[in-house]
Amino acid sequence: MHFAINGRSYDVELDIRTSLLDLLRDRLGLTGTKKGCDQGACGACTVLVHGERILSCLALAVQYQRREIMTIEGLGTPNALHPLQQGFIAHDGFQCGYCTPGQILSAVGLARELQNGVPSAVTANLTDDAVEVTADEVRERMSGNLCRCGAHNGIVEAVLEYLREPPETGAAR
Amino acid sequence: MTPANPAMRRFGTIGQPVSRLDGPLKVAGAARFAAEVRPERLAYAAIVPAAVAKGHVIAIDAADARATRGVIAIMTHENAPRMGRPPRFIEDPDGTAFDSSPVMQDNRVRWNGQAVAVVIAENQDIAEHAASLVRVSYSPEAAKLSFQALLLSARRPASILGQPTEVNAGGDAEQALASARFTVDEIYTTPRYNHNAIELHALTAVWEAEDRLTLHDSTQMLALTVSTLARVLDLPKDHIRVLSPFVGGGFGGKGFFSHTLLAIAAAKLAGRPVRLVLSREGVFRLIGGRANSRQRVALGARSDGTLTALIHTGATGVMTGTIFPEQFTFPARHLYAADSLHLDQAIVELDIPANIAMRAPGESIGSFALESALDELAAKLDLDPVELRRRNEPQKDPTDGRAFSTRNIVEAYRRGAERFGWSNRNPAPGTQRDGEWSIGQGVATAYYPYYRFPGSAARIRITADGRAVVQAAAHEMGMGTATVQSQHAAQLLGLPLDRVTFEYGDTALPPSALAGGSTQTASIAGAVIAAHERLVEELLRLAGNDSPLAGAGPKEVETRNGGLFRKGDQEIGESYETILRRAGRDHAECEAVGTPPAEMMNYSMLSLGAQFCEVRVNDITGEVRVARWLGSFDTGRILNPKTAASQFRGGIIMGIGMALTEETLFDERSGRIMNPSLAEYHLPVHLDVPQIDVIWTDIPDPQSPAGVHGIGEIGITGCAGAIANAIYNATGTRIRELPITPDKVLAFTSQPYGQSRPLSS
Ligand code: FES
Numbered sequence: 016m017h018f019a020i021n022g023r024s025y026d027v028e029l030d031i032r033t034s035l036l037d038l039l040r041d042r043l044g045l046t047g048t049k050k051g052c053d054q055g056a057c058g059a060c061t062v063l064v065h066g067e068r069i070l071s072c073l074a075l076a077v078q079y080q081r082r083e084i085m086t087i088e089g090l091g092t093p094n095a096l097h098p099l100q101q102g103f104i105a106h107d108g109f110q111c112g113y114c115t116p117g118q119i120l121s122a123v124g125l126a127r128e129l130q131n132g133v134p135s136a137v138t139a140n141l142t143d144d145a146v147e148v149t150a151d152e153v154r155e156r157m158s159g160n161l162c163r164c165g166a167h168n169g170i171v172e173a174v175l176e177y178l179r180e181p182p183e184t185g186a187a188r
Numbered sequence: 189m190t191p192a193n194p195a196m197r198r199f200g201t202i203g204q205p206v207s208r209l210d211g212p213l214k215v216a217g218a219a220r221f222a223a224e225v226r227p228e229r230l231a232y233a234a235i236v237p238a239a240v241a242k243g244h245v246i247a248i249d250a251a252d253a254r255a256t257r258g259v260i261a262i263m264t265h266e267n268a269p270r271m272g273r274p275p276r277f278i279e280d281p282d283g284t285a286f287d288s289s290p291v292m293q294d295n296r297v298r299w300n301g302q303a304v305a306v307v308i309a310e311n312q313d314i315a316e317h318a319a320s321l322v323r324v325s326y327s328p329e330a331a332k333l334s335f336q337a338l339l340l341s342a343r344r345p346a347s348i349l350g351q352p353t354e355v356n357a358g359g360d361a362e363q364a365l366a367s368a369r370f371t372v373d374e375i376y377t378t379p380r381y382n383h384n385a386i387e388l389h390a391l392t393a394v395w396e397a398e399d400r401l402t403l404h405d406s407t408q409m410l411a412l413t414v415s416t417l418a419r420v421l422d423l424p425k426d427h428i429r430v431l432s433p434f435v436g437g438g439f440g441g442k443g444f445f446s447h448t449l450l451a452i453a454a455a456k457l458a459g460r461p462v463r464l465v466l467s468r469e470g471v472f473r474l475i476g477g478r479a480n481s482r483q484r485v486a487l488g489a490r491s492d493g494t495l496t497a498l499i500h501t502g503a504t505g506v507m508t509g510t511i512f513p514e515q516f517t518f519p520a521r522h523l524y525a526a527d528s529l530h531l532d533q534a535i536v537e538l539d540i541p542a543n544i545a546m547r548a549p550g551e552s553i554g555s556f557a558l559e560s561a562l563d564e565l566a567a568k569l570d571l572d573p574v575e576l577r578r579r580n581e582p583q584k585d586p587t588d589g590r591a592f593s594t595r596n597i598v599e600a601y602r603r604g605a606e607r608f609g610w611s612n613r614n615p616a617p618g619t620q621r622d623g624e625w626s627i628g629q630g631v632a633t634a635y636y637p638y639y640r641f642p643g644s645a646a647r648i649r650i651t652a653d654g655r656a657v658v659q660a661a662a663h664e665m666g667m668g669t670a671t672v673q674s675q676h677a678a679q680l681l682g683l684p685l686d687r688v689t690f691e692y693g694d695t696a697l698p699p700s701a702l703a704g705g706s707t708q709t710a711s712i713a714g715a716v717i718a719a720h721e722r723l724v725e726e727l728l729r730l731a732g733n734d735s736p737l738a739g740a741g742p743k744e745v746e747t748r749n750g751g752l753f754r755k756g757d758q759e760i761g762e763s764y765e766t767i768l769r770r771a772g773r774d775h776a777e778c779e780a781v782g783t784p785p786a787e788m789m790n791y792s793m794l795s796l797g798a799q800f801c802e803v804r805v806n807d808i809t810g811e812v813r814v815a816r817w818l819g820s821f822d823t824g825r826i827l828n829p830k831t832a833a834s835q836f837r838g839g840i841i842m843g844i845g846m847a848l849t850e851e852t853l854f855d856e857r858s859g860r861i862m863n864p865s866l867a868e869y870h871l872p873v874h875l876d877v878p879q880i881d882v883i884w885t886d887i888p889d890p891q892s893p894a895g896v897h898g899i900g901e902i903g904i905t906g907c908a909g910a911i912a913n914a915i916y917n918a919t920g921t922r923i924r925e926l927p928i929t930p931d932k933v934l935a936f937t938s939q940p941y942g943q944s945r946p947l948s949s
């Protein structure tokens with residue numbers, strides 16, 4: 016099977032029952048994507064497919080061949096961090112760091128949803144083209160990403176800052 | 189390049205909000221957790237859990253599993269390598285097990301969910317599929333499963349974490365209660381809870397040789413894991429190495445449990461490295477959580493609010509034969525000056541997974557009962573609850589009469605009340621309204637003891653290029669260990685932060701106490717201070733007679749500005765580089781163990797805080813939303829305000845879950861946990877968490893190393909009490925049973941729709 020991940024292509028022989036998450040972590044060694052439940056309940060396994068966030072534990076790898084997959088490794092590296100990753104450090108948006116890659120990719124996906132005017136359960140005005148960026152809007156849309164360390168405040172601050180001051184150039188996108 | 193952390197080049201960063209030094213690795217997904225190491229020929233394991241609560245396995249039919257392509261071996265009690273019983277935590281200095289039952293050594297089933305077989309296969313999918321094909325037959329026995337039904341048979345444990353189980357002070361408290369002018373006498377209950385760190389429990393076990401083991405484990409108990417394994421496996425300690433550089437959340441739940449031995453045994457049996465990652469369900473079934481409790485708190489008071497009697501008793505439901513009663517009476521031992529005290533705890537033994545330490549075990553649930561009762565008393569007295577606490581502030585420890593090392597809770601309350609706007613609150617319940625929402629504010633005291641464990645060691649190495657490496661087998665689960673210890677060591681050595689590296693998470697380093705009981709920061713700081721003293725002596729020796737420091741004694745010099753200098757004299761001294769070069773050395777190195785924690789013997793040492801919150805309660809749905817929070821803490825000196833604030837907040841958020849949404853549901857007929865999933869066990873999510881304000885007194889404790897107290901656990905204490913008290917203020921309803929879910933709110937508050945209070949005022 017052929018996969019396009021972070022701009023690289025991978026050829027692997029795979030049991031068709033393998034989830035996208037297990038492909039990434041166990042077969043390809045892309046362990047930045049985390050497993051917190053394997054049941055679609057925690058968000059730790061969030062990755063982007065064509066810019067949209069999905070839960071890779073609920074996705075069969077076979078369905079995602081030849082689609083553009085981005086994991087945390089494709090967003091930035093420790094020496095060349097994406098602005099949102101920097102924001103997470105500045106606002107202490109993590110403690111143990113296990114939920115963090117999922118939170119960050121979820122926020123990148125969220126930014127696009129807002130740009131596209133996709134409303135959420137807390138959006139006040141459903142007829143507006145653009146969704147207003149508020150803390151509750153971020154909280155609602157990030158609620159699928161659990162954090163047991165309780166870094167919620169820092170995460171929301173980092174995401175809000177990123178949404179409100181989009182960086183001039185995406186560093187390592 | 190990442191913008192440099194501006195604090196890195198600075199000297200003296202103690203008390204500065206330094207960003208986490210391991211931040212870039214974590215946000216880039218490059219931090220390696222225990223399930224992410226990949227030795228050659230790695231095999232994968234999956235567990236078959238027992239389906240009965242008690243009895244014996246009489247047959248295991250694994251034919252279909254064995255026939256599955258890719259299955260390497262199936263381990264049961266019949267073929268598992270022989271292993272001894274794990275020594276128990278607290279009881280045995282080498283022990284770290286909460287449950288000392290043998291693991292897969294006999295056919296007994298001790299709880300529903302215990303592992304009865306392990307499938308080892310070429311990948312995780314095959315292992316899990318094959319595990320589902322294993323058929324196990326049991327001869328079940330009657331199990332003890334109902335806490336309520338067995339309450340009458342509760343027994344008193346010999347001690348509570350080494351403290352006396354029963355405390356009586358100042359005469360007969362029951363009598364004082366009976367004759368008190370104002371009284372509260374109520375029962376409070378709390379359910380079972382699970383830690384649910386987002387990282388699943390994971391191990392990669394590698395037998396390097398017949399008698400040499402390397403274990404990549406997600407654990408907060410490195411050194412004790414080695415000593416426990418040495419006994420269980422009958423190996424010398426130095427043949428076992430445990431690595432745990434990053435732990436994806438612990439909260440007391442990451443340690444030595446049956447899964448540790450299952451992975452090690454499976455690797456032995458398969459003759460290959462084995463990775464065992466528990467499923468989320470497996471975490472619930474194999475790793476215990478917080479025990480449930482039924483507590484009585486009774487208070488007697490004079491009309492001025494001073495307490496004549498304080499009674500706190502009750503029972504918790506624990507696994508038969510285990511040792512962890514949940515110290516829910518500890519807050520009442522130290523918080524209030526009552527004329528008479530009666531505190532006592534019992535345990536009900538059940539056939540369930542062993543409960544284990546979960547963030548502020550005992551103190552979290554005990555403070556819910558105690559602080560709710562204080563609020564009930566304040567209401568009866570028509571007295572402000574903050575003032576009631578102030579009037580009962582003790583001058584010395586109420587239980588043992590020792591002096592407090594430091595105690596500034598009144599100040600923490602004063603500052604907290606001011607910042608929260610407590611004086612704007614209407615004390616009359618049910619008076620603040622917003623449409624269909626009732627609004628209320630509540631307050632409660634947070635309490636956690638100060639502990640420091642003996643025996644922690646640290647090593648400091650200074651190199652001729654003017655850098656330092658500090659080493660200790662410490663744990664990083666998100667507390668900010670690496671960052672804060674680097675700050676402390678840099679300050680001590682007089683080096684900028686970017687010249688100091690802290691190495692941890694590996695038992696090949698100097699042994700360090702476990703990360704538990706909020707002890708690690710003080711324990712390691714104590715060891716680093718001791719190693720630093722040795723280092724000063726060593727440097728002075730190396731400096732020799734040609735140095736400007738010649739003739740000075742260790743007490744007359746200090747480390748600052750990248751070198752060793754005469755105290756009180758800016759000029760006289762020289763850099764580490766100069767000293768080492770002249771001595772022809774490329775480094776100097778010293779290791780030492782921290783001084784014994786004598787401060788704990790001599791003083792009553794507490795961490796304290798005041799939790800203020802505002803809730804909104806929906807009249808129609810019974811939903812409770814936390815709208816505002818302020819925690820005001822008195823926890824010694826804060827080394828790093830950024831990571832400290834996060835730890836306080838993390839505790840408070842877990843406290844919100846404990847109060848409102850979390851509960852491990854248990855079927856008393858089968859002994860089975862009914863909601864072993866994050867979809868059914870409700871952690872607070874982003875929308876449940878308001879902006880949380882935290883402040884602290886920052887008054888150093890003169891008795892503790894570096895003036896610090898641990899702060900990992902205190903945040904959760906007092907939270908459920910503050911929320912229950914706020915709900916009372918909002919609605920006039922007192923709910924004494926956690927979690928406070930909408931059904932309970934509605935059962936107590938609702939009248940038929942339209943007959944309740946007007947929906948808008
Ligand atoms: S691992 Fe996919 S949602 Fe939890």
Ligand code: FES
Nearest residue numbers: 110114162163164
């Ligand atoms: S940082 Fe630990 S789970 Fe979010």
